[in-house]
Amino acid sequence: MLRELSQADWTRREGLALLTRALGAENIRWVGGAVRDGLLGVAVADVDCATKLMPAEVIAACGRAGIRTVPTGIDHGTITAILKDGPVEVTTLRRDVATDGRRATIAFAQDWPEDAARRDFTINALYAHPETLEIADYFGGLDDLAAGRVRFIGDARQRIAEDHLRILRYYRFQTRFGADLDPEAEDACAELAHTLKGLSRERIASELLSLLALPDPHPTIDRMRKRGVLPVILPEACPPQVAALARLIAAEAEQGIAPDPVRRLAALLPPMPETAETVAARLRLSKAQRGRLVAAAERRPEDAANPRALAYRLTPPVATDRLLIGGGDARALDGWSVPVFPLKGGAIVARGVTAGPAVARVLQQVEARWVAEGFPDAARIDALLTEELARAAS
Template sequence: MADKLPPTQWTQRADLAQLVGALGADNLRWVGGAVRDTLLGLAVKDIDAATLLHPEKVMARLKEAGIKVVPTGLDHGTVTAVLDGGPVEVTTLRKDVATDGRRATVAFADNWQDDAARRDFTINALYAHPETLEISDYFGGLDDLEARRVRFIGDAQERIREDHLRILRYYRFQARFGSTLDPEGEDACAALAPMLKGLSRERVAMDLLSLLGLPDPLGTVQRMFDRGVLPVILPEVTAEGLERLAALIGTERRQDVAPDPVRRLAAMLPADAKNAEQVAARLRLSNAIRRRLARLANRQRRPGDPRVLAYREGTEVARDLLLLADEPVAPLDGWEIPRFPLRGGEIVARGVDAGPEVARILQAVENRWLAEGFPGEDRVAVLLDEELDDRDR
């Protein structure tokens, strides 16, 4: 693995050069995901910087240079520089003073290695000089990156006790980057899994859905299940649920459908709408996701005609149900749900008293309209005539 960042579009941005000029190249290092992903040849989404300067000085220098700055996390030494190419979080070097597994009390530091030591994984603790692009690696992160190994910095259990969410982060990073397992990390996650119960449900849900949204999380989710980690946060999932997840991932690949974490969560859960709603409530998922999970739990029957299903359930849920049943979703590509061209008032105008009888006729015509493949208004008028004739006989 190279010991310098290759020149890329983001490292040559003019607005980043302005940021470096304002703070001083020796006071600043690119750190974290931007460095890691560049070395892996992946697209860089967010850029983070670490600095020797304290937040007040960072803000003063940026304002003097005409760069808009927002104090997004002063308690943790973080400000955000608002640049033309996208925001950059600038965080003063820190070291942990105390932690309780959910939040840390930090003090500012003046040593790059102290800052690196408080980070989670070696591959996230790589620092790049903004001008020379030389990488500082204090804990073997370059070797781990080359081996595609996700490894905690220092003692794995100690890192997890500092922040319990690191268990889920470990598995998410393992699913995204890993191929070589780290036995110490695996054992630590399994041993300390009960600590996940103390985390906010929103944080658990965010990491869980991020994991499920990756291209191929199956092996990782299986290990979480086998090591007793998944049952702590999703006790409803059984071995059969993982088999359904495997089948769904296979179907998505065959049909070239993008991963969807909610659909995959639904596959893992039992076909029980009440159970799905309880899981969604426990994880503090949005009302929209809660309703979607409940509708996807009604998957016992075959989905039938894809377009009729989409008409009744909406396109998103219909696609999900088709994929969960390993049925093709192509019939829905580019297809818009038509409007049923008949209203109750038209039936009343034909002499039927308003009330349940109108609703019955309306539903009967609609069912025939669906069975015939959504014909036009002329055919619907014929269908209505036939229903009214049958009523009058």
């Protein structure tokens, strides 16, 4: 059962009341994710606003009310109002004039249903009056939301033809909100999967990582593979790797470790660093993401033998990735900080070793034993040094 929107905390933000007074309640509606999630009782961060006013009118009205604005997407009618309890994107009502699957040419409109008709899913086309919070639902979105059904507005193939990224958005929203599959949407996504090749790699990466960040994306990922969608964007994810994702998700839950989309992407790739490099470059991941992907691809069975030694060598986040993907136990790293090896070269020179390569060798040997023994105290380090010096002398 859906909640009353008035129960949502975000509807009581002072900044929204100020924005309503500035633009006029008759000219604006809250729309999209905030309305959808508010009805579901889900926490809301960002609030979007649709308006009949033109961008210049929004800027002028906000200025008179002392609200700072930023023209974040003014070519498409979007102005961001900077409010003390969070920014709000204010977008003039629009209709599509032409689309090519990647971008749309738009014209401004004055009609709420016309603006709603250009959106992707019925559950994202719910408009709330800023004062009464009455919901305007033009395409059955309330019924779909209550039923856990993710359905395209109008013809699914037409919606996808307008923006090919809607294929991946469908899978993400269906994973998050859907109870049952919509046959028309499923068939349309499979039929038009090849159109994903025309999208920018950054947009694909963003949607894929957002999907992988959800609590349990494995059934969806497996369905995308079987329907021929996943091979278009991630051909490296063969059936054994999709099964590895399922094991990883189960391990995260069992060990109480938060889901991580980059770790889950790594599980979908074979343990081959060169493949990880290729995927990171293709998806244009950040340097940090690329590093984690490659490090996870270097996993091997012996990683599980000494989790803390692995974390000392690779950092805890990388060790956690490799342990969880490889079937190890990462709980040994929970709350554990990587210690600093206290022995310095000067202490070895003071024991009679000539400065140079010999000092480095002894230092490395003592450190390796210290790690293998679980990072013992200074007294044990001194004993290890004595033993290594004796071995070197003999």
